[in-house]
Amino acid sequence: MTGHGNTVVGRPRGFDADEALQQAMLVFWKQGYEGASLSDLTSTMGITKTSMYAAFGNKEQLFRKALERYTDGPAAYGLRAMREPTARAVATAFLNGTVRTTTRPECPAGCLGVQGALAAGDAGTPAHDVLVEWRNDAGRRLEERFLRAVADGDLPEGTSARRLALYVMTVAFGLAVQAASGVGRAELQEVADAALATWPPA
Template structure:
């Protein structure tokens, strides 16, 4: 049964000139399945993405997944490669720019666009691939997001007071200043978790503070 469906899907995913390999043809589009796996890992992280989640999103069975992609870890490798050449392509685009300043602009703009695109999971697979959690940890995830927001609110309230005291130039947005600091601090946390040491991060922070408060227009 289902021969027609198999035929159609298979022929649709193979260029006309290629010789068909031996054995029963695959009943699904491997590239489409991989794209579906990207979204699952992106949204739920490595451990948070169960095989049931993956197979459901990819529309294939456990056995087909293992035959086509090896195991979960190897699938994640394929997913990361695919992510790099699609959603994270802005990095390669950026380093192709003619000046260092344009590189920086393109890199950060691309990061914002990729991590906030409503048609994709929020954030970056490379950061939260091991950050997101499964269903058991969604509660803790929410608690931590609130915790970080509380930190931003703490800074914002403080800067509002600075604004009233004339400690900050009029027209400054306290919420944006707070968000800027939180962004750098969270980035520092990710760098530290990656293994970057204190001395190097100290210089990064010095760079950030070399012109502070920053003006919102570059």
């Protein structure tokens, strides 16, 4: 593919692959996997179909790369939240981050990990499965964090880390759907606050 180390032979790429990927992420975010045609993608990325295939492989791999970029970019609040000192702070940071990312004026409303391929036909099945795994992964990480919180005495003994993680993830996904329905940031923040008014919830 690209050369070995710094010595690259042949004509160098004429576009910024990172910037192109960013644009592709935004298109998938807004239109979903099946709703984003190659024409939509490449015209927004500012490159031709040929260049896209050379740089990213195919549509499905482009989606995977775009999801990685989403995870490291707009959704980075997720991993950051895990490093909060208490379980309550983790949940608060997670939901606050969800509210802000799903309602950024310069980005599509909602969450790519939710609306990218929540339901799909045959052509979208790979993307659908990738996102199911993505969402469940996030829940698993949250569960592990809460498990540690129980061990630390931060959460009451006997607390189900799994149930607590499911609860927080459920609220987060719900916030994402509401954002996609046009509900504004301020109101969603109130919902997030309400969801954490009592902690742990049960």
